[in-house]
Amino acid sequence: MTTDISDDILATALDWKQAGKGVALATVVTTWGSAPRPVGSQLAVDNDGKFIGSVSGGCIEGAVVTEALDAIADGKPRMLDFGVSDAQAWEVGLACGGKIQVYVERLDG
Structure with missing residues (x-):
């Protein structure tokens, strides 16, 4: 029997x-x-900054953890946008750009 990471x-x-x-x-x-992770990928964060899961494969994880800590503190949800245009990607040697919303x-209750 396998357990899904989610x-x-x-x-x-x-x-x-x-x-x-x-x-x-x-x-x-x-x-x-x-995009490094598919729609539905999740990351849980506790108020000490401990986390499990992944939403980006590393490149934006730090920013997401910081925003999660802020959400724990103020209770406000947020939609985060991250992206790289095809031109920007080409400049740093990547084949194409991408966008991800998180x-x-x-969690209350």
Whole structure:
């Protein structure tokens, strides 16, 4: 029997929440062009900055974790946009650009 990684992410987020920690969940909601993670990919963050999962394969993870910590603190959800145009990608040796949108929300309740 295999366990889907999204099950682990959500189970860990629930464990953190039940332990009294502040928790935020980041979810990839839109991609275009070259995107490191597909729509539906998730990252859970606790109020200590510990995280599980991935929304980007590393290139924007730090910014998402920072925004998740802010969402835990202020309770406001946010939609994050990250992207690289084809021209910018070509300049640094990549074949094509891409865009990713990540929705970040505090888990309440």
